Amino acid sequence: MSARARPPAPPSDARRPPRYRRPGDRAERALRLGLLAAALARREWQSRYRRSLLGPAWSFLKPLLTMGVLVLLKEAVGISSGGFPYAVFACAAVVPWTLFSTGLGTAASSVFSNAALLRKVDAPREAFPLAAVVVSLIDFCIAAGILLALMAAHGVALGPRALLAFPLAALTAAFTYALGLALAAVGTYQRDVIYGLPFFIQMGLLVSPVAYPTSLVPAAWLPIYALNPMVGIVEGFRAVLLRDAWPDPALLLPAALVTALTFFLGWPLFRRVSPYFADVL
Amino acid sequence: MSAPIVSVRGLWKRYGLPSPAAAVARWLGRPRPERWALRAVDLELARGESVGLLGRNGAGKSTLLKVLAGASPPTHGEVSVPARLFPMIELNAGVHEELTGRENAYLLGAFLGLSRRDLRRRLGAIAEFSELGEWFDEPYWKYSSGMRARLGFSTAVNVDAELLLVDEVLAVGDLPFRRKCLAHLAELQRRGTSLLVVSHDLRQLERLCDRAVYLRQGEVAARGPCAEVISEYTRDTARRRTNEDGLPLPEPEQPVAVAALELRDEVGRPCACFRTGDALRLRLRYRSQVRQAGATVSFSVINDQLAVLGSFGRALDLEPGDEGTLALRIPSLPLLTGVYALNVRFRTREGAKLAHAEGAGGFEVVSPAPLLRHSEGGMVHIAVEWEEVSPPGSNREAADS
Numbered sequence: 148m149s150a151r152a153r154p155p156a157p158p159s160d161a162r163r164p165p166r167y168r169r170p171g172d173r174a175e176r177a178l179r180l181g182l183l184a185a186a187l188a189r190r191e192w193q194s195r196y197r198r199s200l201l202g203p204a205w206s207f208l209k210p211l212l213t214m215g216v217l218v219l220l221k222e223a224v225g226i227s228s229g230g231f232p233y234a235v236f237a238c239a240a241v242v243p244w245t246l247f248s249t250g251l252g253t254a255a256s257s258v259f260s261n262a263a264l265l266r267k268v269d270a271p272r273e274a275f276p277l278a279a280v281v282v283s284l285i286d287f288c289i290a291a292g293i294l295l296a297l298m299a300a301h302g303v304a305l306g307p308r309a310l311l312a313f314p315l316a317a318l319t320a321a322f323t324y325a326l327g328l329a330l331a332a333v334g335t336y337q338r339d340v341i342y343g344l345p346f347f348i349q350m351g352l353l354v355s356p357v358a359y360p361t362s363l364v365p366a367a368w369l370p371i372y373a374l375n376p377m378v379g380i381v382e383g384f385r386a387v388l389l390r391d392a393w394p395d396p397a398l399l400l401p402a403a404l405v406t407a408l409t410f411f412l413g414w415p416l417f418r419r420v421s422p423y424f425a426d427v428l
Numbered sequence: 429m430s431a432p433i434v435s436v437r438g439l440w441k442r443y444g445l446p447s448p449a450a451a452v453a454r455w456l457g458r459p460r461p462e463r464w465a466l467r468a469v470d471l472e473l474a475r476g477e478s479v480g481l482l483g484r485n486g487a488g489k490s491t492l493l494k495v496l497a498g499a500s501p502p503t504h505g506e507v508s509v510p511a512r513l514f515p516m517i518e519l520n521a522g523v524h525e526e527l528t529g530r531e532n533a534y535l536l537g538a539f540l541g542l543s544r545r546d547l548r549r550r551l552g553a554i555a556e557f558s559e560l561g562e563w564f565d566e567p568y569w570k571y572s573s574g575m576r577a578r579l580g581f582s583t584a585v586n587v588d589a590e591l592l593l594v595d596e597v598l599a600v601g602d603l604p605f606r607r608k609c610l611a612h613l614a615e616l617q618r619r620g621t622s623l624l625v626v627s628h629d630l631r632q633l634e635r636l637c638d639r640a641v642y643l644r645q646g647e648v649a650a651r652g653p654c655a656e657v658i659s660e661y662t663r664d665t666a667r668r669r670t671n672e673d674g675l676p677l678p679e680p681e682q683p684v685a686v687a688a689l690e691l692r693d694e695v696g697r698p699c700a701c702f703r704t705g706d707a708l709r710l711r712l713r714y715r716s717q718v719r720q721a722g723a724t725v726s727f728s729v730i731n732d733q734l735a736v737l738g739s740f741g742r743a744l745d746l747e748p749g750d751e752g753t754l755a756l757r758i759p760s761l762p763l764l765t766g767v768y769a770l771n772v773r774f775r776t777r778e779g780a781k782l783a784h785a786e787g788a789g790g791f792e793v794v795s796p797a798p799l800l801r802h803s804e805g806g807m808v809h810i811a812v813e814w815e816e817v818s819p820p821g822s823n824r825e826a827a828d829s
Contacts, residue, residue: 165502179541186538194526243829258557264523269498336445369760373450420499425494426443426752 172201180271192285198249210245215239217358231389232301239298240292240357240381243319247377248348250283250320254327255344257419258335260358262428272421276327282318285317296392298388306391307348315394322376323404329413332408332420336427356381357407361398369397376402376409431510433591433622434473434496439505441466441491441646446503453520453694465491467647469505470628475590478603478623480637482630482661488646489626493517493593496624511622514540514589516580529560531594532568533583538803540587550586555614556581559605578605585612594617595626604681610635621656630658630766633806662732662792684783687713687751691791704795704809707758712772714783716746722777725754730769730787737763737807746774746782765795 217237221228228236254276258265261275282303291312298305334340355377356364364372372378381400383394442464466488473479481489494500495507497515523535533554537547555564556576563571571579584592594613598606613636617623627633632638633654640657642650642664650660693699694707700709710727724740744754770789774782799809 165504166506166508167498167502168507169498186535189525190524190531193531194524197526234434261523264536264539266494267497267523268536270539278459285678319592420445423445425499426445 150352165270168345174226176271180277183274184277185280187274188281188285191278191282195282203289204222206286207293208247209286210238210241210290211293215246216240217241218410220358227363228358229362231303231384235298235301235303235389236360237358238294238360239385241354242287242294242318243380243384244352244377245284245290246287246316246319247323247380248351250285250323251327251330251342251348252282253279253283254323255330255334256341258331258424259341259428266425266428272424273328273417276324276331276417278282278325283323284316284320287319290371294384294388303389305388308387308391308393309396311387312384312428315380315387318378318383318406319380322380322402322409323412324408325410328417329409332413332417334338335424336420351375351377360385373398373401376405378402431475432472433475433477433509433511434471434624435506436469436471436492436496437506439460439466439469439471439492439507440464440503441488441495441497442503443491443500443502462611464646466495467645468799469643469648471641471648473591473622473624473792475511476617476620476622477639478617478637478641480633480657481570481624481626481643482628482633482640482658483643483649487643491645491646493595493624493626497593508590511590512541512588513589513591514584515593515595516584517593517595524631526567527727528567528680529558529564529571529575529579530555535580536583537587540589542587546599553581553586557586574602574605581605581609585616589621591624593623594623594627596626596628598627598629599638611613615756615768628732629663634658644813659792659794681780682783683718684716684746686772686783686788687715689713689770689772689785689789689791700790701759701792701794702763704762704764704793705798708758708761708791710754710756710770710789712788713751714754714774715749716782717748718746718782719748720776720782723782724775724777726773726775728771728773729763730771731807732767733800735770735807743774761793762811763793764806764809765793765800766807767792 177270188298199205201208211349214234214237218234221233225234230331257275258272259281265272265275295305330340330344334344352358354372354375361369361372361378361382371419379394379398379400382398383402384393386394442462447817461481467493471479471492481492495502495516496509497513497517498509499517523539523618524530527535529553533551534547537550538544542550542654558564558581559574560578563575564579564678568576568579573825581821582790586592593612598609604627610632613623617636623636625633625636633768637654639652640654641648642657642661644664649664650657690711692711693702694709696709699708710809712727714725721744722743724741724743726739726825728739729737740756744752746752768791769787770791772783772785776782795809
């Protein structure tokens with residue numbers, strides 16, 4: 148019997164961190180991150196509707212259906228919509244909301260839906276949630292067309308401040324990515340996060356002014372309410388698109404701050420745990 | 429010599445996130461038992477060199493490849509792979525079920541750092557090599573496992589990788605394709621590609637690699653020239669198979685129990701390693717609980733690929749109680765280099781099972797070099813007698829004179 152002594156424990160005095168070196172410097176890896184996210188997003192877009200009848204029509208069907216539900220709800224309970232046709236009022240919020248909700252859902256699960264790839268290659272893991280958000284942004288652009296058509300049909304004209312919708316969309320995407328990174332980081336190890344996510348997104352719909360205006364929220368609750376970045380974002384979209392007004396800084400500023408905070412917590416967390424993804428997939 | 433293409437120093441690998449609880453326990457001086465997938469592994473590959481990795485399941489071979497590919501981080505130690513590598517780690521190039529073979533190859537290529545234009549140029553070569561035909565543009569989820577392997581292999585050999593990590597890839601695919609793959613790997617080696625090959629097919633390993641590393645429970649048990657490491661490995665596995673009393677545990681309900689199977693050489697010394705052409709003596713002791721007239725006993729010789737190379741047996745009458753003995757002699761062992769197992773079976777006259785002892789014995793065979801010098805290998809040694817050897821021209825000279 149080859150009863151050799153078991154090998155020793157690892158050098159406990161080795162303070163040196165493990166190192167894995169491959170060619171390529173920082174800039175190169177950043178460039179690769181972009182290229183890979185683009186390639187992934189393209190593939191995701193191409194493949195997503197391969198086995199579906201309606202195909203990319205789902206990009207606007209999803210917000211359209213959500214809006215339909217809200218319109219029905221409004222018929223039942225009667226919600227103030229600030230003088231705008233309720234359909235337009237709701238649609239202006241549903242479109243960015245859909246960007247957030249689908250983006251977050253796909254970003255959080257992006258790591259294990261790409262497990263086959265992750266197990267094999269040394270690729271910047273940040274590319275996977277990023278690609279998910281990029282795909283949602285494409286959906287968003289298509290859905291925005293529906294919103295514009297709806298506004299035209301109801302005679303709501305766009306003003307010059309409508310251009311602010313672009314930075315607002317960027318903020319939405321940034322918040323989605325930041326939260327998506329954090330959830331993917333934790334959710335890959337604890338699936339409960341992913342399983343529970345749809346429920347929390349539904350809760351999010353209720354605590355964001357999508358179906359109703361923020362003016363319905365009691366003033367005393369507003370500081371806490373505004374900590375949800377989607378409040379500032381959704382109200383911002385309504386302001387710039389429907390009223391040609393500046394977004395309310397009292398809502399937008401907390402949104403931006405919470406987004407930045409989420410990012411500075413989520414990003415390092417993701418960086419720290421993402422190398423081990425392949426170990427648990 | 430230029431810088432090595434793979435350099436691994438003091439690599440320890442444990443799967444999963446480094447847990448803070450374990451770190452605290454270690455700091456308190458009460459380390460918990462840890463499951464290491466790799467222990468203090470060192471490895472160096474020069475550019476253009478090919479190395480085989482062998483070891484039993486779970487010995488850490490695939491883990492090592494994953495760490496080299498950068499898919500999984502080392503826990504301790506230094507790993508440097510200054511090369512473009514292609515990881516053929518999970519048999520296939522499949523990264524997305526819904527995408528076609530073409531798109532899968534494209535995406536994988538993008539992840540390996542090839543530019544778009546570069547990739548488009550290579551897709552033709554990949555399609556051609558894979559021989560997938562119109563299947564190349566079918567979605568991946570429809571592929572059979574053989575087709576997946578084809579796609580993976582074709583992608584691997586067409587991306588100009590400097591280092592290929594080959595994990596049992598050649599185990600699937602049909603015979604002509606496998607042959608084509610082997611030929612192509614050899615061609616790549618000639619062009620300076622390095623290979624790190626994991627395979628349980630020892631012959632293949634020997635053919636592809638200059639050196640081999642034998643991993644046992646995460647540590648390097650042997651390294652060196654292929655043939656030596658393989659023989660160390662086969663000796664180890666043979667020992668293991670006959671160890672713990674040298675026997676597989678006979679199932680208690682079997683009416684006949686194999687008590688011992690001894691292998692000895694010509695002069696009667698216990699032996700586990702023979703040379704081609706040696707005599708081998710077998711001695712089987714068994715115990716029967718039943719009375720069976722006209723039962724049969726048979727021995728079969730199995731190679732490392734589970735192919736039955738031959739069997740022999742005889743009729744015998746079984747009596748309950750006492751221990752019976754059977755001894756036989758194989759005058760000239762017709763086997764080539766490899767590791768072999770012996771199965772023993774007892775049956776009734778009607779063919780009903782009385783005892784199956786799988787791997788009741790094991791031995792290794794080494795072929796002497798002169799025997800192999802002019803042969804192309806194979807599984808058994810075919811003894812021949814040359815009857816005429818006349819070089820071209822010799823006949824005419826004979827006629828002229």
